[in-house]
Amino acid sequence: MEKLLVQSSSHSYGIYIGKQLRYRIYDFLEKEYSSIFIVSDERVASLYLDDCLSNFPADKVYQSVVPSGEQSKSFEAYYQLQTDALTHGLDRNSLIIALGGGVVGDLAGFAAATYMRGIDYIQMPTTILAHDSSVGGKVAINHEIGKNLIGSFYPPKAVIYDVDTLSSLTDKEVRSGYAELVKEALINKQSFFEKLMDTDIYHVRPEQLTAHLLQGVKIKADIVEADERESGMRKYLNLGHTLAHALEAELGYGTLAHGEAVAIGLLFALHVSEQTYNVQLPYHALYEWLEKNRYPMDQSYVNRMDTLIAKMKTDKKAVNHKIQMVLLKGIGKPAIKTFSDSEIKHYLQSFKERLIV
Template identity: 55%
Template sequence: MHKQTIRTSSNQYDVIVGKGILQDINEYLPNRYRRILLITDSVVADLYADEIKEKLAQHAEVFVSAVPAGEASKSIEQYYQLLTDAIEHQLDRKSLIVALGGGMIGDLAGFVAATYMRGIDFIQVPTTILAHDSSVGGKVAINHPEGKNLIGNFYPPRAVLYDTDTLTSLSAKEIRSGYAEVIKHGFISDETFLQDVLQTDLTQRLSPDRLADHLQKGIAVKAQVVEADERESNVRKYLNFGHTLGHAIEAELGYGKITHGEAVAIGMQFALNVSENQLGVKLPDEAFDQWMKKNHYPQQLASLSVDRLLQRMKKDKKSENATVQMVLLEAIGKPIVKNIADEQLIPLLEKFIRELDS
């Protein structure tokens, strides 16, 4: 078992990573609760909900709400229904919400917890590789048809319980999605970490030890950034490397058509290209392109309009005064934030999409 404590100016909570944690979930709860609402999705519910409910029910009255699997459930409709469930189950300010699932569930359940009765406790119980990033840091949100995570809050969990045994059930698509965030942490932090991930073949069974090492290193990167900037006023923006175009792709294709990580991976390819163009640097873009191809990341964007992608990028939360703001790299481990004018960005985006689909 590995424990990291996230300490910010306003909050502190533990992130616990290891095998079999959910077997003793009650030992890791920050308090005792009379009522617990377990929020999960339809896939994860079939795998783990009954077992976890049985364990939590040793000390509390436990209810389960399962939304359809997929990013489309991070919607105002599902959010409202979960609030209705909480009311009907008579949760109060001393109750707990457990977010059991991937990043979508963590964001959705966390936003329910943040807004129900002006805020009740919740814990993150991630079951995907992707969620090693999203479960840490306290961002919670739902999507709007015009953009990803436009409705949300900063609301940290009381704990993050990451049982690596749950990762054995992941599909190849979910592994790809998760490793996009792992390699993102390498790009913004450390050359050695990045090169190790670039040597990882996701089409083969991952060594549990290597996977755990990558997850812990990724969480450590996220923790360091969040502790320095809890509410994304400066350096926390670096964690959005690849997300400006990635979020635009997700919204334009329709949420759930490709995974969040797959879209972010394409966004990182573009961010590397823009970095080289704008900053006159040389980055391992070719090695990253080959890694994506070897691991079967989707790379077909020919059907997407450059103008529509640009407009969505301007709606990104980082953008200012209708100007696209991107996280770029001066070097591996040296991210910066830069505003890119339309006349510079459009030809780069047109060229990127054309070459991606060639």
């Protein structure tokens, strides 16, 4: 088992990565809780919920299962969790466990942040994608106008990452998770990026996947420790996300997996970066890797330029209604730049033409 320690402004918490950890939850609790409330989604619950429930006495553990998919990051699901917590009699000494991918982690974390003004919670990610979202304490739900617009900074008490749960992922979920690893590599170092570009993500060895996850988590943890509330360098973790969030909102949450949208957003960010800074970046290497690993690359969405631009301007990173993007001056050299609507429209058009070729 690997352990990392993250220092937040309120407390430090451990990230534990290893096999069979879902049977050892008690080992990672720092105190006794009056009750345990496990939140999961339908698919993950059918596979792993009973394993987690077995850690606790039946009279002090409760569960709530939400529908699988991005649609559960909603007011309705959030309200239902609050109702369930109240019905089960959770108090301020209760613990919420988020068992699932990024959707469950964000939803349950936001419920924990706001229930009785905040109770403890633990992240138990079950997807590759959630290696990113489970670390750093950003929790949120979506609004139909935009993604993650209602939320908080609320660090977990621990992140328990049982890598055995990754064996049940679909190809779509594998694609989604590896896009976030590529993002972390691009803002960090060339060697990690090259390692990922040599990876067939559908036939990766378990020990190789664990090594990739550990490196991605370390990158995320280092940035979060330096800038917990995204006042500076933490914004670099949004590379690719400006267009990605707009695509998710425009196409309907769940049409593209989050990481599939991020993959398109990363390619767009490289395209804009090359033209903005007159540098050569691995656009073609990334494009070929995305094609080889069957990422959806249909460019028809770019026809909706005006609505995409409107969605990009509602992104949390927008400043004074201007679009702000994370770009690269080189691998490991991120920068932030603000653009006008006309500039983004120009880049979207040239990006579409580049995709067709």
